Amino acid sequence: MRHVFGILAVLSLPFGASAGLAQEASATPELPIVDSAEVALEDFLWTKRPIVVFADAAADPRFVEQMRFLEADVEELLLRDVVILTDTDPKAKSALRKKLRPRGFMLALIDKDGGIKLRKPAPWTVREITRSIDKWPTRQQEIRVELGKE
Known part of the structure; x- marks a missing residue:
């Protein structure tokens, strides 16, 4: 009998762990998405990096x-403080x-300054976007501060 409970305890470990991971996944932070009609770029100066996504319709595949x-x-x-x-x-x-002045779909990356x-006239992955952002002088300074080199 003790052997059966031991096996059940061992078998339940992965399921308990995966339940914990599922809870963590549901607690993933949300990306701030704002309708551009509600804000001005000046609202984000020195606090956020706006990524503006234009299209002629929300159903545009791009x-x-x-x-x-x-x-x-x-x-x-x-x-990277993106909105x-x-x-x-x-x-x-x-x-x-x-x-x-977009024409159809356009992706615009704007720095904190x-x-x-x-x-860009075509969609970009997060990897492409973050690589671009990481080259900007303001982001380079943030990285140095984070690393304690400044």
């Missing part, structure tokens, strides 16, 4: 793919649309 890419690795984006701004209504003529660092 927009859908880009949003899926962004949601696939939230932690890496949050580590996602979306604009899928060209008729609304938002301030961001007037400033950045408000500088437009990159514009």
Whole structure:
């Protein structure tokens, strides 16, 4: 009898561990996604790095793919203080649309200093985005501070 309970205890370990992992996965932080009509780029100066995703409709396959890419690795984006701004209504003529002038789908990466660092006409993965961000002088300074070298 003792042997049976021992086997059950051993068999239940992986299931208990996987239940704990499932709870951790559900506690994954959410990516801040904001409609661009509700904000101005100046709202994020020196605090966040806006990534602006434009499309002529929310159903645009490139927009859908880009949003899926962004949601696939939230932690890496949050580590770099990213906020996602979306604009899928060209008729609304938002301030961001007037400033950045997209034609159809466009991905724009903006640094904390408000500088437009990159514009792309096609979706980018989080890996491509974070590699680009990590080369920016403001991010390089943050990395040095994090490492205690400054």
